[in-house]
Amino acid sequence: MTKNISVTLIVWRQANSSDKGKFETHQLTDISKDMSFLEMLDVLNEELTTKGADPVAFDHDCREGICGMCGTVVNGRAHGPNKGTTLCQLHMRTFNDGETIVVEPFRARPFTVLKDLAVDRSSLDEIIMAGGYISANTGGAADANAILVPQDAADEAFESAACIGCGACVAACPNASAMLFTAAKISHLALLPQGKPESAKRAASMVKKMDELGFGNCGNEAECEAECPKEISITNIARLNREFFKSKFLSDE
Ligand code: SF4
Ligand code: FES
Incomplete structure (x- = not known):
């Protein structure tokens, strides 16, 4: 059985596109190394909503590396440290017990931050x-090998x-x-x-x-x-x- 880990999450919070935004720190304990990064954010949001606090907004959909919806900067790297890996396919086994993880939205002038980690792409x-x-008019469907x-x-x-x-x-x-x-x-x-x-x-x-x-x-x-x-x-x-x-x-x- 793999040992669960604790992490310190420093996450960007921004109420809307005109808010200045700031980092917020959360301690997460008993995180399974088999969780994906997004599942770890789900755990954070469960804790926040239980306390009556605002959950962290982040983009996601397929969670299978297909749709392109997910994406944040993790410790300064877009989609985190693993090569060829979307954020939804990044697993918590990538991180060490006690590690501090900084999570920010994708930052670029044409990408407006809508809320927290969710950006308008x-x-x-x-x-x-x-x-x-x-845009060429191709008429009816041609034979596959035409x-x-x-x-x-x-x-x-x-x-x-x-x-x-x-x-x-x-x-x-x-x-x-x-x-x-x-x-x-x-x-x-x-x-x-x-x-x-x-x-x-x-x-x-x-x-x-x-x-x-x-x-x-x-x-x-x-x-x-x-x-x-x-x-x-x-x-x-x-x-x-x-x-x-x-x-x-x-x-x-
Ligand atoms: S990083 Fe850029 S090129 Fe690569 S999948 Fe995402 S949008 Fe496409
Ligand atoms: S949620 Fe679809 S690629 Fe990550």
Whole structure:
């Protein structure tokens, strides 16, 4: 039987987007190492609500590393210290008995803190709405094998499509750039024959929207790749840049 642990949780509390916010300290005892980080936050919230206090707001949904809803900064790392792991899949066995854990929201100008650890990441949806789709009229559904896709292109597109839109790359970037997210979305379409014809135009309009929303530029720090729970490669950013430059040559403006 694994020994349960005690931790000191220093958690960011902020009533709403205009509140200044502050850290609050809580002691948690008898935490099972098999609990996920979010289950540990559930325990904290049970204790708070039992005492009549306001529970800590945090985003979550699938708790299986699929949906991209969860995400906070844990001890200075987006989604915590484990590589390729979403916050919902981070387990308390990662931490030592008696450890102090600091939990903060993802911080970036385009991500407004709604309450405590919950941030508004709808700016990422706006980038998708600016062009992250195929608009060609394809008529009726074609036979599955009517458009052949080389295996390596399919594999690479699939890896890019693994992005869950969590925003950890933005939170990890010193410039709060959304380049890795945008590049993943552009890549997975640009690599496939169905998405290729619009790839340059798509890159131009998604990058324009990203800039308008206040995301910073990529400084090649690669913090995004290091913190991405789906291990999206920064080579996607090179592809984004190629598509973006192509759009400058193709543009008739
Ligand atoms: S690229 Fe990675 S870190 Fe960024 S939104 Fe996608 S999954 Fe999250
Ligand atoms: S809650 Fe869905 S990815 Fe973490």
